[in-house]
Amino acid sequence: MVEIAGFGVEAWLNEWETTAHYDISQSTIASLTLAELVALDPSAGAQLLTDIKKSKLNYGHIEGSSAFKQAVSQLYDHMPAENILQTNGATGANHLALYALLNPGDHVIAEYPSYQQLYDIPKSLGAEVDFWPIEETRDWQPSLAKLKELIRPDTKMICLNNANNPTGTVLDRSFMKQVVAIAKTVGAYVLVDEVYQPLTADLDYKSIVDLYERGIATNSLSKTYSVPGIRIGWTASNAEVADIFRTFRDYTMICGGVFGDVVATYVLQHRDQVLARNQELVGRNLKILTDWVAQEPRVSLAIPQMVSTSFPRLEIPEATEPFCLRLLKETGVLLVPGERFDLPGHVRLGYCAPTQVLQTGLKLLSEFLRQYD
Template identity: 35%
Template structure:
C-alpha cells in the first residue's frame, strides 16, 4: 500500500522529546501504574500489585481477554463480549476496519480536518473519499445537511468522529441518529471513531449514543489512550457486528496477533475505576479550559476560537503574517512550547490546542506562547 505521510505525526516527532510545554498533546495527562493501583481500595492494593507481578507474560487471548472484552462490552447497551476485538490502539481498529470493509473504487465520506488516518487510509486503499468539512467554513461544527449532499447510492462508509479531533465539535444525539439513518438508507456502514468518548467539557454538548448501539450498520471504535490517559498501554478496540469482528480478527492475525498481556491486565484494572478517572480528568479539563479562554480573551486582536463542545481539542485561528508551520516550529524551538500547526490538518493560520496537559505546565505553556505571539506581532 502506498500512503501519504501522516503530517502531524511527522511534525510531533521532531519536537515532542525536547519541549517543556506540550500544549498540543491530543490526550489527557497520562496515569501511572501507581495511580491505577491507588484507585483500588486500600485493603485490595497489595493483592492487585501482586497479581500484576505474578502474571505470566505469555501470549494473550488473541481477541483480548474475556475479562477485558466483558468490561468493554458493558460500556455499551447492546454489545456482547463476542462483539469486541481488542486492538493495538484505536489506530489499529480503524486500520483493520477500513481494510476489511472497503475496496478500491468504493465511496467513503470522512470528516475534514481530521485525524489523518480517517481519510488517508481509505484513499490509500483506492477509495473515492469525499471530505465532510468541519472547519472554519462551518464554524468548526458538523453540518449534517452538508453530509447529506455528499451521500450517493454508492456510499459504502461514513466515518464520524465525535467529539472531533481537532475542533472539539460534537454530533448531537439527534444529528448522530440522522447520520446513522442516512447511512442505513443507502446500505452504508458508519464507523464511529469515539476516541474522545467520556471526555465532556463544562457547558459542553450531550454525548450521542455510541454508533454500535444505533443498529447493525454501526461500528464503534474506542481507546483507553485519550479518556483514560493511558496511551502507552496501546489498548483500543472495536465493537460491531460479529461477522465484521471475525474478519478484522482474521486480518489482525497477520499484524499484531494479540494485545500485550500486561497491558490487557492494566486495562482491566483501569476500567474498574472509570468514575474516578473521569472525575480526575474533569478537574484538568475545567482548569485548562478556563486558562485557555482567559488567555485567548486577552489576545482578541490576534486570536479567536470556537471552544470545544467535548473532547480535548480546539483549533485557534490567528491573524499574524506567518505560516503555521514556521510559527509552530518557532514556538517549539525558541519557546519550548508545542502547539500543532494547522497546516498538518490542511488549515493555514490555525494552531491546534490540547487541554489535557497538567494545569501548571499548561498555564506556563500558554504564557510562553503569548510571548512568542507578542514577538511576532511586533516584528
C-alpha cells in the first residue's frame, strides 16, 4: 500500500476555515468575484459572460485552449505555447511533474519546509528525500553551501517553492543561478512551484524555465491572480519533458473544464489590471502588517517581499496549535499554526485578506495576546 503523510495545512483549513469570521490564514491575495473580473474591462467582460453562456459543456481543450497556452507562454522569456500543459491548479501541476519523473530509489533534494507536496509525494513514490532546510536566522533563506553538501551524482531532482510557502521568502535570480549551476553538475531537474509571484519591481526575480533547460515551473491562478476557485494551473518545461508529462497527464486528468479555461484566459489577458489591483492591496496590507508587528511585543517577522504569505513568530508560553484553536473559538480569527509546517512557534498569517478583515483580525489577535502579559 502506498503511504503518505497527512497534508498538514490542508487538513487544518479543511476543518476550520468555514467557521472563521476573520480568516487571515490564507495565502491567496483577496479573491476576485466574477463581477470584479468583468469590471476590469467592461466590453471584454461582457464578451466573457457571453462566452461562458455559449460554452458547450463537453471536455473542451484537453491540454488547455490555444489562447490559454499562448497567454501562459507570454509569462516567460522563451517558452513555446506547446510546452504548456493545463492542470488542476498548481497542486495538479506538482503532482504531475513528480509522478511523471520520479521512480523508487531516485534521490531528491527538497527545500524544507515548503509546500508539503514537494517532499511527501516523492517519499510516497519511493524516492530518497534529503531536506534542504530554510533558516530563520537567514530570513528563511536556505544555504547554498548546504545544497552543495546534499547534491549527489545520482540526484534526480531539486524541489523548491519560490516564493516560499509559508514564509514568503523569495530566492532572487542570482541565488537561483547558483542553484542551477549546482544542478547542472549532475544533470538534475529543478522543479519550482512559482505560485507566489513577488509584486515588486525592486526584486530581480526569474522563473526557473528562463534560467535552466532542465527547469520545470509549476504555477496557477490561485495566489497571485486571485482566482483559486477556477482551479486552473499549468506546467512549463522543455519539449522533451512536456511529452513525458502528456503521457502521465492522461492518467491524472482529462481537462481543466471549459468554464475554468475561459475565465483563466481572460484573467491572463488582463493580467496587468489584475496585478495592478493586487499590487496596491499587497502594498497597503503589508504596511498594516509591519506597523502592527512593530508595536506588538510578542510578534517578530521576517518581512515578506511583496508576497502574499507571512510567517511571524509568536512569543507565547504555549504551543501554537492549541493557541490557534483557542483564538479561533474565542475570537473567530483563523491562522495556520506552525506545527502544520513542522515549524512550531510560528503561524502563517495571510495578510492579503480583504483589508478590513486583516485590520480586525490583527486587533483581535493583539487583544488575545495580552493574556500573557
